[in-house]
Amino acid sequence: MTKFDYVIVGGGLAGASAIEGIRERDEKGSILLLSAEAHPPYDRPPLSKKLWFGKTRVEEIFLHDQAFYDERGVNMLLGEKAEKLDPHEKTVATASGKRYLFGKLLLATGASPRRSDIPGGDLEGICYFRTLDDYLRMRSDAKVDRTALIVGGGFIGSELAAALNLNLEVTMIFPSLTLCRRVFPEALGMAVQRHFQERGIRVIHSDSPVSFSKNGGGFRTETMSGKSIESDLLIVGIGVDPDIGLARDAGLEVGNGIVVNEYLETTHPDIYAAGDNAFFPYPALGKSMRIEHWDNALTQGRWAGSNMAGAHEPFTYQPYFFSDLFxxxxxxxxxxxxxxxxxxxxxxxxxxxxxxxxxxxxxxxxxxxxxxxxxxxxxxxxxxxxxxxxxxxxxxxx
CATH class of the missing domain: 3.30.390.30 (FAD/NAD-linked reductase, C-terminal dimerisation domain)
Structure with a gap:
C-alpha cells in the first residue's frame, strides 16, 4: 500500500487548485490526485457558456497541461472513484480495490446533479447536465431543426437555454413564476424571461413535469397542468447535491455539505474539504454557507492546500459568482x-x-x-x- 503526504480526492477546480496551494509551502511532499472522471481537471463554466458560442474550444478548458502535473510531482489517477475513507487508519480505497495511505487528505468531491424522482426520471438519454462528457454528448445531438426541453429555470437551465437557442427550438419549464427566482427579484426575472421569449424560447412557468416517457427517438413530457411536450432532447437542471457520502460514511460531520472550520478542516484534523461540497464559516456574513461557484472552488481549494502544508490560515475570502444570459x-x-x-x-x-x-x-x-x-x-x-x-x-x- 503506497503512502502519499497529500491525497486529493476530486479532480475538479478545487482539487487542481489545492496542488498549487500545497506547492507554495511544500516543494517535495508526495501528492496523489484521485478523480472519478477520465479527463484531467477542467474549467466547468464554459460547458454552459463559451463552448456553445465558439468563444473557446474543448482543448482550451483544461486547467493545466500534463507538464504542470509532472513538474510538481503529482501522481494522477483518473477514472478511479474513491469508495471508502478510513480516518483512523488514514487510508482511502478506490472502487477498483486500490488503497492509499495519506498524511493529509482533501475532499474536493464537488456536487452531483439532482435527479428527478418522477416516473421516467431515470430513462436512458435524459441529460442531467454537469460534466464535459455531458457537453460532448449533447453537442453531438444538438443539430439544427431539433427540439430541446429544459427542465429547470435556475442557473444551469437558463444558461443552457441561451446556448441551445443558437441551433435548436428550445422550451423551458419550471415551477416558479420567473427565471432564476432565488436570485432575481421578480421584476428583473420577468424582464429576463421576456427577453428569452423574444429570442424564440418557449417559456412555461408555474408548471412542473409529472412524467417522462420515450416517444420514438425522442421524449414526451407530461406536466402538472396537463400539457404534453414532445422533444428530441431532454435536459434536466434542477440543482445539485453536495457529494458527502465518502465523508458521511467515514463518520465526519456533514449537513448541507461537509462541515469544516475556519481552516477548512473537517472534524478530523488531517482531513480537509473545499469547493462545492464544503459547508464553511463565512466571516463577513457571520454564518456558515456552502457555495457552488467557480471562484469559491478556485480560491478555497488553493487555501485548503496551503493549510494542509502547514499555513494554518483562516479562510476569509469573499467569493463571487457570475453569469451571462444573452x-x-x-x-x-x-x-x-x-x-x-x-x-x-x-x-x-x-x-x-x-x-x-x-x-x-x-x-x-x-x-x-x-x-x-x-x-x-x-x-x-x-x-x-x-x-x-x-x-x-x-x-x-x-
Missing part, C-alpha cells in the same frame, strides 16, 4: 437571495445597475448587472455591516 451579464457576491429585502439602483431598468440584498438594514449581498470591476466595493459594503438606507445606496456602486 446581453445580460452580472457578477454577485455575498448572500444573494430573494428571500431577503431587495433594493435595485438602476441606471437602465432591469439591465444596468446594482441590486442590494438586505437584512435588518444591512447589506448582505450585491448583484452588479452589466456593471463591471466593482467587486471590491461590493465586498466592502458587506464587510462593514453598517445600517444603510435606500437613499444612501443610490450611486454607492457605479
Amino acid at each position: 446581453e445580460f451579464g452580472y457578477e454577485a457576491t455575498g448572500e444573494v437571495d430573494t428571500s431577503l429585502e431587495t433594493f435595485a439602483d438602476w441606471q437602465k431598468e432591469n439591465h444596468t445597475g446594482v441590486i442590494y440584498y438586505l437584512r435588518e438594514g444591512r447589506v448582505r449581498g450585491v448583484m452588479m448587472c452589466n456593471v463591471w470591476d466593482r467587486l471590491d466595493a461590493a465586498r466592502e459594503l458587506i464587510r462593514k455591516g453598517e445600517i444603510v438606507t435606500h437613499d444612501s445606496l443610490r450611486g454607492a456602486i457605479r
Whole structure:
C-alpha cells in the first residue's frame, strides 16, 4: 500500500487548485490526485457558456497541461472513484480495490446533479447536465431543426437555454413564476424571461413535469397542468447535491455539505474539504454557507492546500459568482437571495445597475448587472455591516 503526504480526492477546480496551494509551502511532499472522471481537471463554466458560442474550444478548458502535473510531482489517477475513507487508519480505497495511505487528505468531491424522482426520471438519454462528457454528448445531438426541453429555470437551465437557442427550438419549464427566482427579484426575472421569449424560447412557468416517457427517438413530457411536450432532447437542471457520502460514511460531520472550520478542516484534523461540497464559516456574513461557484472552488481549494502544508490560515475570502444570459451579464457576491429585502439602483431598468440584498438594514449581498470591476466595493459594503438606507445606496456602486 503506497503512502502519499497529500491525497486529493476530486479532480475538479478545487482539487487542481489545492496542488498549487500545497506547492507554495511544500516543494517535495508526495501528492496523489484521485478523480472519478477520465479527463484531467477542467474549467466547468464554459460547458454552459463559451463552448456553445465558439468563444473557446474543448482543448482550451483544461486547467493545466500534463507538464504542470509532472513538474510538481503529482501522481494522477483518473477514472478511479474513491469508495471508502478510513480516518483512523488514514487510508482511502478506490472502487477498483486500490488503497492509499495519506498524511493529509482533501475532499474536493464537488456536487452531483439532482435527479428527478418522477416516473421516467431515470430513462436512458435524459441529460442531467454537469460534466464535459455531458457537453460532448449533447453537442453531438444538438443539430439544427431539433427540439430541446429544459427542465429547470435556475442557473444551469437558463444558461443552457441561451446556448441551445443558437441551433435548436428550445422550451423551458419550471415551477416558479420567473427565471432564476432565488436570485432575481421578480421584476428583473420577468424582464429576463421576456427577453428569452423574444429570442424564440418557449417559456412555461408555474408548471412542473409529472412524467417522462420515450416517444420514438425522442421524449414526451407530461406536466402538472396537463400539457404534453414532445422533444428530441431532454435536459434536466434542477440543482445539485453536495457529494458527502465518502465523508458521511467515514463518520465526519456533514449537513448541507461537509462541515469544516475556519481552516477548512473537517472534524478530523488531517482531513480537509473545499469547493462545492464544503459547508464553511463565512466571516463577513457571520454564518456558515456552502457555495457552488467557480471562484469559491478556485480560491478555497488553493487555501485548503496551503493549510494542509502547514499555513494554518483562516479562510476569509469573499467569493463571487457570475453569469451571462444573452446581453445580460452580472457578477454577485455575498448572500444573494430573494428571500431577503431587495433594493435595485438602476441606471437602465432591469439591465444596468446594482441590486442590494438586505437584512435588518444591512447589506448582505450585491448583484452588479452589466456593471463591471466593482467587486471590491461590493465586498466592502458587506464587510462593514453598517445600517444603510435606500437613499444612501443610490450611486454607492457605479
